[in-house]
Amino acid sequence: MYLGLNKLSLFSVFSLGFLLCCESALAVDWSGYVAAEYRSFPQSALDEEQFNHSNLSFSFEPELYHEWNDGDDSLTFVPFVRWDEHDPKRSHFDVRELVWLHVEDDWELRVGIDKVFWGVTESQHLVDVINQTDLVENLDGEQKLGQAMVALSLIKDWGTLDLYVLPSFRERTFPGKEGRFRSLPEIDDHVFYESSAKDRHVDYALRWSQMFDDWDVGISHFYGTSREPRIIPKVTPAGLVLTPFYDMINQTGIDVQATLDEWLWKVELIHRSGQGETFNAFTGGFEYTFVGVMDSVADFGVIAEYLYDDRGTDAATPFDNDVFVGGRLAMNDVASSEVLFGVVADVNKGTRFYSVEASRRFGDSWILSLEGRFISNVSSSDSLSSLRHDDVIQLELARHF
Amino acid sequence: MKIYILILMCLPLLVAAQTPAERGLEIAIEADQYDTGFGDSSSQMMMTLKNANGDISVRKMTSKTLEVNGDGDKGLTVFKEPADIKGTAFLSFTHVLDADDQWLYLPALKRVKRISSKNKSGPFMGSEFAFEDLSSREVPKYTYEFLREESVAGEECYVLETKPNYKHSGYTRSIVWISKKILQPIKVDYYDRKNSLLKTMTASEFNQYLGQYWRPHQMLMVNHQTKKETRLDFSNYEFKTGLTDRSFNKSSLKRAR
Numbered sequence: 001m002y003l004g005l006n007k008l009s010l011f012s013v014f015s016l017g018f019l020l021c022c023e024s025a026l027a028v029d030w031s032g033y034v035a036a037e038y039r040s041f042p043q044s045a046l047d048e049e050q051f052n053h054s055n056l057s058f059s060f061e062p063e064l065y066h067e068w069n070d071g072d073d074s075l076t077f078v079p080f081v082r083w084d085e086h087d088p089k090r091s092h093f094d095v096r097e098l099v100w101l102h103v104e105d106d107w108e109l110r111v112g113i114d115k116v117f118w119g120v121t122e123s124q125h126l127v128d129v130i131n132q133t134d135l136v137e138n139l140d141g142e143q144k145l146g147q148a149m150v151a152l153s154l155i156k157d158w159g160t161l162d163l164y165v166l167p168s169f170r171e172r173t174f175p176g177k178e179g180r181f182r183s184l185p186e187i188d189d190h191v192f193y194e195s196s197a198k199d200r201h202v203d204y205a206l207r208w209s210q211m212f213d214d215w216d217v218g219i220s221h222f223y224g225t226s227r228e229p230r231i232i233p234k235v236t237p238a239g240l241v242l243t244p245f246y247d248m249i250n251q252t253g254i255d256v257q258a259t260l261d262e263w264l265w266k267v268e269l270i271h272r273s274g275q276g277e278t279f280n281a282f283t284g285g286f287e288y289t290f291v292g293v294m295d296s297v298a299d300f301g302v303i304a305e306y307l308y309d310d311r312g313t314d315a316a317t318p319f320d321n322d323v324f325v326g327g328r329l330a331m332n333d334v335a336s337s338e339v340l341f342g343v344v345a346d347v348n349k350g351t352r353f354y355s356v357e358a359s360r361r362f363g364d365s366w367i368l369s370l371e372g373r374f375i376s377n378v379s380s381s382d383s384l385s386s387l388r389h390d391d392v393i394q395l396e397l398a399r400h401f
Numbered sequence: 402m403k404i405y406i407l408i409l410m411c412l413p414l415l416v417a418a419q420t421p422a423e424r425g426l427e428i429a430i431e432a433d434q435y436d437t438g439f440g441d442s443s444s445q446m447m448m449t450l451k452n453a454n455g456d457i458s459v460r461k462m463t464s465k466t467l468e469v470n471g472d473g474d475k476g477l478t479v480f481k482e483p484a485d486i487k488g489t490a491f492l493s494f495t496h497v498l499d500a501d502d503q504w505l506y507l508p509a510l511k512r513v514k515r516i517s518s519k520n521k522s523g524p525f526m527g528s529e530f531a532f533e534d535l536s537s538r539e540v541p542k543y544t545y546e547f548l549r550e551e552s553v554a555g556e557e558c559y560v561l562e563t564k565p566n567y568k569h570s571g572y573t574r575s576i577v578w579i580s581k582k583i584l585q586p587i588k589v590d591y592y593d594r595k596n597s598l599l600k601t602m603t604a605s606e607f608n609q610y611l612g613q614y615w616r617p618h619q620m621l622m623v624n625h626q627t628k629k630e631t632r633l634d635f636s637n638y639e640f641k642t643g644l645t646d647r648s649f650n651k652s653s654l655k656r657a658r
Binding site: 067071074101106108116117120153160209214216257259289291292299332334361365367398 | 450452458459482483484485486487488500502510511512513515516517518519520522523524527569571645647650651652656658
């Protein structure tokens with residue numbers, strides 16, 4: 001695992017060096033950000049090996065872009081690096097993108113490492129299955145690891161068909177022994193695969209998407225190594241460990257959004273087999289926007305979604321029968337001030353998971369963001385139970401260039 | 402000179418058969434037809450926002466437009482500055498009376514979001530320009546009334562009152578000064594939902610392209626109520642660059658630069 005990562009890192013450093021030294025000759029477009037993050041934990045950790053109080057972390061994500069053939073060919077390179085004060089597992093490097101894109105009139109080809117997003121809902125992303133989650137980055141799972149791929153998009157009158165060959169697999173990142181937001185005990189370094197090819201299994205995916213007037217529809221299928229592992233408890237001489245097990249799965253997904261004036265109606269549905277019992281999961285709801293609230297230029301959106309997984313309480317996900325209610329305030333001001341807040345409540349167990357995210361710009365290039373996550377009323381049977389002392393307030397200051 | 406005066410004297414007789422509404426519509430159609438056939442265009446835009454204290458902030462973007470016959474135009478705007486929104490792109494299919502279709506691309510998440518177009522009256526990028534001020538001006542979007550002829554900044558103009566026919570506009574009406582020579586609006590007064598004067602837009606530094614199409618290189622929007630201003634400077638106008646429907650879809654939105 002580490003060998004693979006090191007090779008990748010080495011390759012990336014060389015690529016970066018190559019691109020930098022050729023910058024003058026090749027007209028490379030260079031942008032990105034550097035950020036400092038401070039996290040404060042009001043409660044002491046459940047496990048004495050986890051750090052307490054606060055944590056400092058720095059991250060850097062440059063982007064180098066070069067195009068030729070009048071923009072029909074381009075090369076994008078986005079490395080990412082984070083240093084973390086307490087958790088060595090969170091100090092990590094990744095190639096988010098290193099991709100050659102070729103564009104023709106009705107098709108596009110991507111070769112390299114890239115990120116792909118599928119889906120429409122806000123509270124979770126069921127159908128989004130191409131990239132592995134970079135879980136050490138943020139509990140919300142929105143950050144993804146780069147995925148090696150050959151992707152062909154056919155853009156036709158009957159819709160867009162995306163075909164993917166995914167020649168290697170990335171393990172999910174988990175916080176280390178010293179880190180917060182982790183299971184008890186922590187997830188072990190040793191991983192297990194159903195496929196004998198392990199992380200070299202070639203996965204395949206396709207997605208058809210089309211717009212029908214006010215409706216945007218996508219249907220997708222994925223065959224390969226599940227990005228979401230099953231967590232298997234194992235007894236070793238050192239005691240109980242939790243090991244990730246990556247099954248071979250087939251997953252069919254449907255995502256639909258209807259945009260009807262100020263109403264956005266959203267549904268995501270998946271059917272997955274190969275990971276224990278075959279199951280279905282659903283996320284669906286609406287976002288309603290009040291434009292120009294209280295005679296201002298601000299918009300306020302109300303979001304409500306229902307999250308369901310028919311494995312019930314056996315589900316690996318905490319969101320088996322949950323309701324998400326939230327709001328999004330966009331000030332539409334010069335500083336692009338925004339606030340997003342919400343709560344996911346478990347209908348059966350009563351666990352509530354609150355989150356708030358706010359951000360604004362200072363000057364031309366500084367973004368200050370605040371995040372808070374709080375858990376309450378958590379039952380011991382809930383998979384979020386190990387996070388019950390991990391309430392957090394996070395401040396991040398990023399400089400974009 | 403004498404002939405000129407004679408024509409001027411006869412003008413009221415010639416137009417006497419028309420109501421102000423008919424005359425207004427006629428001018429709107431004439432201006433629209435004069436601007437028809439540009440096919441597609443692209444330009445760079447720099448937006449300078451100034452608040453009442455004089456603080457300035459700048460946005461840069463590129464904009465592409467595809468003319469659609471019989472409907473509103475298609476547009477693709479890609480943001481360059483400020484740096485945190487670099488690569489963010491906005492795709493719109495404007496429609497004459499129906500709600501526009503709009504998509505936003507968020508590069509950090511690689512996510513394309515279809516968004517509600519009810520925000521017509523909302524500010525574009527925190528500026529004094531609303532989405533509807535920058536949307537394509539199709540004739541059936543408004544009802545017209547011819548008010549008078551008048552010169553503005555030494556330019557002879559038709560003065561029309563227009564009222565939006567589409568839903569969710571932030572205005573009750575606008576007064577539009579259309580230059581007789583170039584058939585483009587050079588000044589617009591916008592009246593808010595309470596019918597008070599809200600904003601004034603003045604367009605200047607017009608250039609003619611392809612021997613026909615006039616485009617302003619500067620538009621200034623002054624908000625009389627908040628004392629804020631936004632200036633839009635256009636450069637590198639290009640026409641008939643070979644853009645097609647394929648340049649205006651979700652795939653092109655994701656890779657727009």
